[in-house]
Amino acid sequence: MASKITAPRGTQDLIPPHSARWQELEAKIHALARRFGYAEVRTPLFEATELFVRGVGETTDIVEKEMYTFTDKGGRSMTLRPEWTAPVVRAALEHQMLARGPQRLYYVGPIFRYERPQKGRYRQSHQFGVECTGYRGAEADAEVISLGWELIRAYGIEGVSLRINSIGDASCRPRYRQALLEHFRPNIAQLSEEAQRRIERNPLRLLDSKEERDLRFVASAPHFEDFLCEECREHFASLRANLDLLEIPYSIDWRIVRGLDYYTRTVFEVSSNVLGAQSTLCGGGRYDDLIASLGGPNMPAVGFALGIERFLMVVEASRGSAAAPRAGIQAIALGAQARATLLPIVGELRRATEIPAFMDYEERKLLAHLKIADRNGARFALIVGSEELASGQAVLRDLEGRTDRRLPLLSPKDVADALVEATGGSL
RNA sequence: GUGGCUGUAGCUCAGCUGGUUAGAGCGCCGGUCUGUGGAACCGGAGGUCGCGGGUUCGUAUCCCGUCAGCCACCCCA
Numbered sequence: 001m002a003s004k005i006t007a008p009r010g011t012q013d014l015i016p017p018h019s020a021r022w023q024e025l026e027a028k029i030h031a032l033a034r035r036f037g038y039a040e041v042r043t044p045l046f047e048a049t050e051l052f053v054r055g056v057g058e059t060t061d062i063v064e065k066e067m068y069t070f071t072d073k074g075g076r077s078m079t080l081r082p083e084w085t086a087p088v089v090r091a092a093l094e095h096q097m098l099a100r101g102p103q104r105l106y107y108v109g110p111i112f113r114y115e116r117p118q119k120g121r122y123r124q125s126h127q128f129g130v131e132c133t134g135y136r137g138a139e140a141d142a143e144v145i146s147l148g149w150e151l152i153r154a155y156g157i158e159g160v161s162l163r164i165n166s167i168g169d170a171s172c173r174p175r176y177r178q179a180l181l182e183h184f185r186p187n188i189a190q191l192s193e194e195a196q197r198r199i200e201r202n203p204l205r206l207l208d209s210k211e212e213r214d215l216r217f218v219a220s221a222p223h224f225e226d227f228l229c230e231e232c233r234e235h236f237a238s239l240r241a242n243l244d245l246l247e248i249p250y251s252i253d254w255r256i257v258r259g260l261d262y263y264t265r266t267v268f269e270v271s272s273n274v275l276g277a278q279s280t281l282c283g284g285g286r287y288d289d290l291i292a293s294l295g296g297p298n299m300p301a302v303g304f305a306l307g308i309e310r311f312l313m314v315v316e317a318s319r320g321s322a323a324a325p326r327a328g329i330q331a332i333a334l335g336a337q338a339r340a341t342l343l344p345i346v347g348e349l350r351r352a353t354e355i356p357a358f359m360d361y362e363e364r365k366l367l368a369h370l371k372i373a374d375r376n377g378a379r380f381a382l383i384v385g386s387e388e389l390a391s392g393q394a395v396l397r398d399l400e401g402r403t404d405r406r407l408p409l410l411s412p413k414d415v416a417d418a419l420v421e422a423t424g425g426s427l
Numbered sequence: 428g429u430g431g432c433u434g435u436a437g438c439u440c441a442g443c444u445g446g447u448u449a450g451a452g453c454g455c456c457g458g459u460c461u462g463u464g465g466a467a468c469c470g471g472a473g474g475u476c477g478c479g480g481g482u483u484c485g486u487a488u489c490c491c492g493u494c495a496g497c498c499a500c501c502c503c504a
Contacts, residue, residue, distance in 0.1 A: 061502050061503080334462075387462075
């Protein structure tokens with residue numbers, strides 16, 4: 001080990017073969033978003049700290065203890081993006097996008113949160129998410145959910161479930177909050193320490209407590225359902241109807257509350273049973289007041305964020321690690337003259353097909369070269385040595401079928417064409 | 428921020444209660460083998476035993492600290 005410097009805590013290097021899985025997923029994400037009519041947004045890695053304080057909420061854990069904040073040389077407080085929604089809204093406002101009507105936007109990229117790492121949780125992680133602005137109706141909620149659901153379906157992931165809830169709006173949440181306070185306060189002494197702390201600040205959060213001693217009080221707590229105002233009740237019913245129309249299976253979980261302040265009405269989570277304690281794969285909801293609170297028009301919006309690392313963990317768990325199919329061709333040259341002959345042929349191949357063409361430049365025995373071809377996962381080997389040079393016939397070996405055939409060594413272009421032809425263009 | 432477990436070769440790990448030059452398997456490189464691979468056999472390279480301090484005649488082994496990884500709490504993607 002030449003260097004003792006390692007990747008910072010809670011971060012990870014993305015190296016082969018894992019990087020290929022990421023490329024595949026990102027390609028699928030871009031294609032999927034396009035089919036739903038969503039366009040990509042990329043924002044700076046860091047923003048004015050104030051954006052997150054106002055957008056995410058001063059009393060959230062993210063703002064209180066998880067932000068990577070620094071002062072730049074101009075004395076400004078900056079923060080590494082801990083979530084995407086506030087920056088996307090900021091960008092949309094800054095470029096007057098919302099004045100052009102409803103917007104469908106998506107993003108893929110890193111977020112940073114200063115937390116103690118554990119399974120499925122890192123200091124730098126990556127999210128794919130969407131934001132749909134300008135629609136008050138629950139069709140938009142269902143659209144956003146179905147977009148995320150499609151990605152999960154496309155990967156054939158099992159053991160995931162969608163849970164939805166409504167946390168009301170500014171007109172009905174205070175009433176529910178009050179009811180919760182009245183329910184928990186008389187028993188405050190019997191609640192966990194954590195619960196006692198939450199009760200005044202955010203009583204909704206008591207509902208997702210995992211403490212044994214809290215559970216019996218949580219179980220008997222009033223349901224938000226009974227306190228929703230008429231509009232929120234209708235919105236929730238409409239969401240359910242739309243999910244049914246789209247044939248997306250879900251369950252209602254009145255304990256989902258979410259930790260970010262900006263949510264209104266719809267909240268939802270997709271969780272998996274293979275992720276350990278951090279089981280949320282994808283979470284989101286409606287935020288009808290956020291845009292206005294960031295200085296924009298009074299405009300509704302809904303969105304979600306999906307954890308890329310967690311998603312790939314679930315993919316790996318449900319499909320195992322299947323051996324990658326063989327692809328490409330290994331050019332094997334025995335001797336300097338053979339190398340000179342094969343080099344331009346490899347060049348032509350790389351122009352003619354999108355399949356990898358491998359070549360090793362060391363002087364090795366045929367056996368060693370074949371082992372390298374094997375390691376590269378090549379489907380074919382094109383072998384040229386002194387015999388082939390003399391006869392003008394290269395050997396093309398199918399490494400899967402273990403069969404040989406001969407190809408005349410003509411011009412590089414002709415050989416490349418013949419290879420494409422001989423291998424059906426798929427190599 | 429709190430707690431538990433773990434740091435020995437590129438990887439997975441062994442090394443008992445401290446005792447001479449720190450081991451295995453896999454991988455890598457070479458040979459058997461200029462001519463047909465995933466094999467076998469033989470050989471080789473590769474280690475400040477995470478880092479620092481302490482105890483001791485002597486520590487990979489015991490103690491303290493520290494850093495990192497894993498898992499859980501909190502919270503979230």
